[in-house]
Amino acid sequence: MSKSIDQAFVHAKQWLLSWLAGSPGWVVQVASILINIFMLLAVFLTLFALISVLERKILARMQNRYGPNRVGPFGLFQPIADGIKMLIKEDIVPARADKIVHFLAPVLIAAVAILTLGVIPYGRNMTPFTIDGGILFFFAVGSATELAVFMAGWGSNNKFSMLGAMRAIAQMFSYELPLIISVLPVVMVVGSLTPDRIVAAQAGYTFGLVPRWFAFTPWGAAAFILFSVSGLVESNRTPFDVPEGESEIVAGHMTEYSGFKYATFFMAEYIGMFAVSGLATTLFLGGWHAPARILEIIPSYVWFLVKLGALLFVYIWVRGTLPRTRIDQMMNFAWKFMLPMAFTCIVAAAVWHYASRGLRGWLWSLVVIAVVYTALSILLDTKRKFAPRVYRFAE
Amino acid sequence: MSSAAFVIISIFTLAAALAAATLRKLMHAALSFAVALVGIAAFFFLLGAEFVGLALVFIYIGAVAVLIVFTILLTRRHAGKDRGFNWSGVAIAVAVFGGLTWSIVKTQSLSIVAPHVPALTVKRIGQALMTSYVWPLQCVGLLLTAALIGALVLVMEEKR
Amino acid sequence: MTPTLQVFLIVSAALFSIGLLAALSRRHAIFILIGIEMMLTAANLNFIAFWRFSPPAQQPVGVMIAIFSIAIAAAEAAVGLAMVIAVYRHYRTTNVDQLDQLKG
Incomplete structure (x- = not known):
């Protein structure tokens, strides 16, 4: 019973495809791809609408207010109202803008964000696009975001847009290194770039109790934290929303966008966040695996969504808690702390592998990470730099 | 390896490459270059070298294209437009293309169909x-x- | 009907010629770099096509050469663009036909 619920979507797709039984092979192939695309868009656009209102409500609760509660029950129809508002707004294109580039930037950024969703396994046998090298695909396609942001900044022909785009690209480039290098230990340990294999490698339980997720090994935990922080930067969210800091440069590269194009940017940002969280779930949190053997009766895609939701909640929580960082602090953090730590994760994973992958390896890799972490904190002298600022003239 | 996909990709790639070589505005040319690279990556996928195609997209679009547009941004003083066009270059390029095509078509041993190889x-x-x-x-x-x-x-x- | 090796080579030759066109007939240094990069990728396409159409071998040599050539092309682009910026700082121009200080 639980197995058939688990495979419900897979069976439904096969049933739909059985209607095309007599047609040539390529028709079935195209239909299969179209069904995948349709499902991906349907699920993630709904999730986008849901998260956009939930984020406002959670943030509001953190700030002692109610948040949107006028449209529909608990304000849940707020995204529909927002969508209608965005659609009927005037679409303004600056007179001196580079019209083609200005138009193509939101298209490219949304297309890239949606493409990256394709390689993530959402459940047992539920990967929309299986490719040998899916992780590389994710980053290869995702790297086009930088070009899209630049196009938005350049095409608008506006100083704020250009500055925002420069900042965005600077921070994306700097944090792409720790993002990718923190994935390498997982790839190394599994010996594959295919997301399905990585999820399969995290099946089972140690002592029949603790799931074998990579987040429960010292190197995996460190890499997971590095990956999540870098992912936060890549999706331009607070506390790393320097490129669109409204108190400094209006809205960064989105300054000259209005109406539906702005909504597209907004959507791409959220979908990028879903993609990064989904990849973090796949790489470190065991993908669609259940956290305990008893809980395996709950379908795999539910577990994936639960983990994704938990990560998204942490992202919203961080946004509600931390103020915006300064760009120089961010750059220093990326190059002086994140990158060495990411390299350390590779070494720690190798130590873990060669010390039998058991308890001994666990302890040794913990030692490696702890030593490098302490050395880095002493070298960088974090206490002096991040101490509360002394106001000499304010009192 | 279907010929329909081949024709579509080659038209797409060559059009983008030609745009990259001839467009007046530098920024448009650089972006067309990125589009042409996507086409070449599609060729690599068609030929079964997926890893190289992904690496090409990753390195060229993620790094080289961004570097090029950054350089254009940092060096624009005269409105970022190209001044002249050297027509003798066109003649040389056409001559090279003609020579290469002639020699490729004349070589009989090149008209082979791909053998069946295991996926790389x-x-x-x-x-x-x-x-x-x-x-x-x-x-x-x-x-x-x-x-x-x-x-x-x-x-x-x-x-x- | 499947495409033969010949048509791949012709496409690659066309790409090479377009790169040559950009490198020879434009005066802006960045266009020349774009042309050179295009010629390099045309060569890569040739390597991959020859690898695919040759009988299966022990090592995927064509693919390896393409990977290394992509890495070298990236290094070349970085140095080339740095040179463009350095030249621009000196002469306030990026048109290569104006860089004629050594002309007698």
């Missing part, structure tokens, strides 16, 4: 890189480091 997995590429190609790999690493430092030294502020 990333694992096999990785094993090859780490066994027989380990020296070239290290040399490329050294070269990239040298290029990184060299590029930094070149663009550093000059002391007067």
Whole structure:
């Protein structure tokens, strides 16, 4: 019973495809791809609408207010109202803008964000696009975001847009290194770039109790934290929303966008966040695996969504808690702390592998990470730099 | 390997490449270059070299294209437009294309259909890189480091 | 009907010629770089095509050469663009036909 619920979507797709039984092979192939695309868009656009209102409500609760509660029950129809508002707004294109580039930037950024969703396994046998090298695909396609942001900044022909785009690209480039290098230990340990294999490698339980997720090994935990922080930067969210800091440069590269194009940017940002969280779930949190053997009766895609939701909640929580960082602090953090730590994760994973992958390896890799972490904190002298600022003239 | 996909990709790639070579506005040319690279990556996918296609997209669109647009941004003073067009270059390019095509068409041994080869997995590429190609790999690493430092030294502020 | 090796080579030759066109007939240094990069990728396409159309071998040599050539092209682009910026700082121009200080 639980197995058939688990495979419900897979069976439904096969049933739909059985209607095309007599047609040539390529028709079935195209239909299969179209069904995948349709499902991906349907699920993630709904999730986008849901998260956009939930984020406002959670943030509001953190700030002692109610948040949107006028449209529909608990304000849940707020995204529909927002969508209608965005659609009927005037679409303004600056007179001196580079019209083609200005138009193509939101298209490219949304297309890239949606493409990256394709390689993530959402459940047992539920990967929309299986490719040998899916992780590389994710980053290869995702790297086009930088070009899209630049196009938005350049095409608008506006100083704020250009500055925002420069900042965005600077921070994306700097944090792409720790993002990718923190994935390498997982790839190394599994010996594959295919997301399905990585999820399969995290099946089972140690002592029949603790799931074998990579987040429960010292190197995996460190890499997971590095990956999540870098992912936060890549999706331009607070506390790393320097490129669109409204108190400094209006809205960064989105300054000259209005109406539906702005909504597209907004959507791409959220979908990028879903993609990064989904990849973090796949790489470190065991993908669609259940956290305990008893809980395996709950379908795999539910577990994936639960983990994704938990990560998204942490992202919203961080946004509600931390103020915006300064760009120089961010750059220093990326190059002086994140990158060495990411390299350390590779070494720690190798130590873990060669010390039998058991308890001994666990302890040794913990030692490696702890030593490098302490050395880095002493070298960088974090206490002096991040101490509360002394106001000499304010009192 | 279907010919419909081949025709579509080649028209797409060559059109984008031609746009990159001839468009007046620098920024448009650089973006067309990125589009042409996507086309070439599609060729690699068609030929079964998925890893190389992904690496091409990753390196060229994620890094080289962004570098090019950044350079355009940093060096625009005269409205970023190209001044002249050297027509003798067109003649040379057409002559080279004619010569190459003539020699390719004349060579009979080239009109072969692809044999059936097992799919090239990333694992096999990785094993090859780490066994027989380990020296070239290290040399490329050294070269990239040298290029990184060299590029930094070149663009550093000059002391007067 | 499947495409033969010949048509791949012709496409690659066309790409090479377009790169040559950009490198020879434009005066802006960045266009020349774009042309050179295009010629390099055309060569890569040739390597991959020859690898695919040759009988299966022990090592995927064509693919390896393409990977190394992509890495070298990236290094070349970085140094080339740094040179463009350095030249621009000196002469306030990026048109290569104006860089004629050594002309007698």
